[in-house]
Amino acid sequence: MRLLVLCARCVVGVVFALSGLAKLWVPGSFPVAVSRLVPVAAFHPVVVVGLPLFELAVGFLVLAGAWRLRVSRAVFGLAACFVVVRLAAFAGLLDRVPCGCFGSVLELEERVGLALDLLVLAFSAVLAWQP
Numbered sequence: 001m002r003l004l005v006l007c008a009r010c011v012v013g014v015v016f017a018l019s020g021l022a023k024l025w026v027p028g029s030f031p032v033a034v035s036r037l038v039p040v041a042a043f044h045p046v047v048v049v050g051l052p053l054f055e056l057a058v059g060f061l062v063l064a065g066a067w068r069l070r071v072s073r074a075v076f077g078l079a080a081c082f083v084v085v086r087l088a089a090f091a092g093l094l095d096r097v098p099c100g101c102f103g104s105v106l107e108l109e110e111r112v113g114l115a116l117d118l119l120v121l122a123f124s125a126v127l128a129w130q131p
Contacts, residue, residue, distance in 0.1 A: 019102055024053070076128040
């Protein structure tokens with residue numbers, strides 16, 4: 001179980017930290033995705049800057065093991081939101097836009113992005129509900 005938790009911390013922490021850093025460094029399609037998915041235009045700048053900063057912070061906190069349960073559960077909630085949005089887009093309920101998960105640094109094909117989101121969700125569940 002310890003090895004699984006260590007792997008989960010590494011994967012979740014690195015994915016979130018790199019995702020946040022990439023969106024801040026080279027936003028790419030992320031602002032476009034936000035403008036099409038967030039209905040209130042006043043929130044666009046908050047999401048475009050706030051989400052990457054949050055991802056960067058929780059990525060480092062997961063890697064450091066700080067506030068373990070609180071951070072892990074916040075990451076689980078965020079990962080669940082990402083999965084729901086991606087599934088809604090696949091179902092045609094939302095516009096299919098490039099997610100910009102890693103800004104312009106790494107453009108993921110939709111199915112690969114969903115697989116990554118599901119992997120992060122599963123690993124964050126391990127972290128959030130470990131004994």
